[in-house]
Amino acid sequence: MQVIVNGEKTVVPAKTTLQELMEQKNMTAGHAVAELNEQITNKHAWPDIFLSENDSIEIITFVGGGSK
């Protein structure tokens, strides 16, 4: 099954959860948030969210910044 993660095509097994994807991307620790098809997801719901073909996932974290 193919999904789009931060703009890149990614192949994941069928019935992959968002939690599993985030673990695969080393994104479960710290402050990361995931949007699924432009909707912000609740971290606690990640284990119950099953990904579908062509889902778009954006994974966002904090970085150093002052202005652009």
Add this chain to the structure above:
Amino acid sequence: MIKSNTNDNLQINGKILKSRFFIGTGKFSNNRNMPDVIHAANASVVTVALRRANQGSHEENILDYIPDDVILMPNTSGARTADEAIRIAHLSKAMGCGSWIKIEVISDNRYLLPDNMETLKASETLVKEGFTVLPYISPDLMTAKRLCDTGVAAVMPFAAPIGSNRGLRTKELVQILIDEIDLPVVVDAGIGKPSEAAECMEMGAAAVLVNTAVATAKDPLKMAQAFSKAVDAGRTAYLAGIGRVLGTISASASSPLTGFLHKEEA
């Protein structure tokens, strides 16, 4: 005994800040020194940005390097429209980092000048949603007044283009905002030297936000200290009331003109 003003804390949206120095966290050569720099700055507010995660890498969490005793103010840098800024603000809130947000909407890639109209739109929405909104703007009085009407917590005019370290190029326009706006005016972007931060404070700015000038200094910790002292000095000078400036190039003696020690000529 001369009494000094000991109750001069800046309040933003009811929050009492420990200092009038805000610091950004971009461009530092490494994150490990950041807590020391932030403490040396005695900074009250610290800005961070949001970006797509670098997948697969064990990237450091910048929040691990930000002390607990500061207010975290994510910015919406990267946003080119009001909608994008609102989206970033929502993501920031979802990450559990409070409700302060610096609205930054920029579509001009050369000078990185803010889009005041889109900033106004984003601010209106986010204030209604309960965010503490501090918009980064070109120093335009009418925009600032409209922002005040929306209920923003402060306005943040730039001193010079972002990251330029060119100093207070917008001085007269910033002074108009300070004089005409009832909310705190936080001068942001372009301040390159502590003396320029002091100048902003002498003019009556409520605070300054500095990033590049500290992060790119040879010794960021020492520069943070210098900025902190300059902000305090400028604020104290503002409270003291700047002495009069002569309208001509002639001088005005500050010592008495009588009773000289030399003998008067006959």
